[in-house]
Amino acid sequence: MFQIDCPWCGPRDQSEFAYAGEGGIKRPEDPSALTDAEWADYLFMRQNPRGRHHEQWRHVHGCGQFFDVVRQTVTYRIESVDLPGRPALANASGEVR
Amino acid sequence: MSKIKLESPLIDQPEARTGNNGPTNAGVTLVERSFLGHIMLRGRSDDAAFLAACARVFGVEPPTAPNTYAEGNGAVIGWMGPTEWLFMVDSEARAAWLDALREALADVHAGVVDLSGGQTTIGLEGSHALDVLAKGSTLDLHPRVAGAGFCTRSLLAKSAMFLRVIETGHRFEIVVRRSFADYLWQWLVDASGEYGLRILPAESSLALAGLDVAAPRAAATA
Ligand SMILES: [Zn+2]
Numbered sequence: 544m545f546q547i548d549c550p551w552c553g554p555r556d557q558s559e560f561a562y563a564g565e566g567g568i569k570r571p572e573d574p575s576a577l578t579d580a581e582w583a584d585y586l587f588m589r590q591n592p593r594g595r596h597h598e599q600w601r602h603v604h605g606c607g608q609f610f611d612v613v614r615q616t617v618t619y620r621i622e623s624v625d626l627p628g629r630p631a632l633a634n635a636s637g638e639v640r
Numbered sequence: 641m642s643k644i645k646l647e648s649p650l651i652d653q654p655e656a657r658t659g660n661n662g663p664t665n666a667g668v669t670l671v672e673r674s675f676l677g678h679i680m681l682r683g684r685s686d687d688a689a690f691l692a693a694c695a696r697v698f699g700v701e702p703p704t705a706p707n708t709y710a711e712g713n714g715a716v717i718g719w720m721g722p723t724e725w726l727f728m729v730d731s732e733a734r735a736a737w738l739d740a741l742r743e744a745l746a747d748v749h750a751g752v753v754d755l756s757g758g759q760t761t762i763g764l765e766g767s768h769a770l771d772v773l774a775k776g777s778t779l780d781l782h783p784r785v786a787g788a789g790f791c792t793r794s795l796l797a798k799s800a801m802f803l804r805v806i807e808t809g810h811r812f813e814i815v816v817r818r819s820f821a822d823y824l825w826q827w828l829v830d831a832s833g834e835y836g837l838r839i840l841p842a843e844s845s846l847a848l849a850g851l852d853v854a855a856p857r858a859a860a861t862a
Pocket of ligand 1 (some may be wrong): 549550551552553603605606607608
C-alpha cells in the first residue's frame with residue numbers, strides 16, 4: 544500500500560483511489576482516417592514500462608476527481624501529481640530508467 | 641396512492657431509536673440524526689454567477705477550499721469535490737430549501753438533487769471517538785489536520801462515508817448511505833464497546849459547529 548497526494552485533498556491512503564489507466568493518451572483528431580492497426584494501437588496498446596510511468600488515478604472515495612500521476616513501477620515512488628493535462632507531465636510517459 | 645412510511649435505515653437497531661441508558665461517563669456516545677434534509681448541489685467553483693446565486697440563498701458562498709464546510713442560515717454546506725457540495729438542513733426545512741435553491745439557480749449552470757431518503761447521519765462523540773474512527777479509517781484526523789470545519793468523503797470500515805468534524809478531536813458526524821447504515825451502526829457499536837458506549841435516542845435536528853461564517857477556514861491540507 545502507498546499514499547497518493549490528491550491535488551485537491553492532500554495525502555490519502557491508496558484504498559481511497561482507483562487506477563484509471565495510462566495517462567497522456569490523446570484521442571486521434573480524425574479517427575475515421577486511421578488504419579485498423581493505428582486505431583487498435585490507440586485503443587489497446589499500452590507502455591507497461593518497468594520504471595517511470597505516466598498514470599491516471601481517480602480519488603473515487605474522496606473528491607471524485609481524475610488526475611495525473613508519474614510513478615516508478617519498480618519502487619512505487621510517486622514523482623509528481625498534477626491536474627490533468629499539465630505540461631509538467633509532457634515528457635513523462637513511457638521513459639524507462 | 642398509499643402513503644409511504646418514513647423509516648430510518650436503522651429500523652432493525654432498536655437502541656438507535658430509544659437509546660441504551662449507557663453510562664454518562666462513557667468514552668463514546670452515538671446518536672442517529674435521522675430524517676435530515678440531504679441535498680446534493682452541483683456547480684463550478686470558478687463560476688461567479690453560481691457562487692453568487694448560492695450566496696443569495698445561503699447568506700454564504702459554498703466553500704471552495706477543499707475538505708471544508710460552511711454554515712449559513714441554519715444549514716451546513718460541505719465541500720465534496722470542486723463541483724459538488726452536500727447541503728444539510730433540518731427535516732422540516734427541506735422542502736422550502738429545495739424550492740429556494742431551484743428558483744435561485746434556475747438561470748445558472750447548476751444541479752440540485754434531493755438525497756434525503758438515501759442516507760442517514762450518525763453523531764459520534766466522546767473522549768474516545770477518535771480511537772473508534774482510527775480502527776476503521778486511514779484518514780489523518782489529528783486536530784492539526786482535521787480541525788473544526790473539516791469534512792471529507794472517505795472510507796470507514798470499508799463503507800463509504802462523509803465525515804464532518806463538529807468539535808476538534810472529540811465530536812464527529814458521519815453521513816452514510818442507507819444500504820450501509822445498519823452495517824456501519826453495528827460496526828460502530830462493536831468498535832466503541834471497550835470504551836463504554838452511550839447511545840442517545842434518535843434526534844432529527846442538525847448538529848451545528850457554530851463556525852464563524854465571516855472567516856472561512858483555510859484548506860486543511862494546503
Ligand atoms: Zn481528492
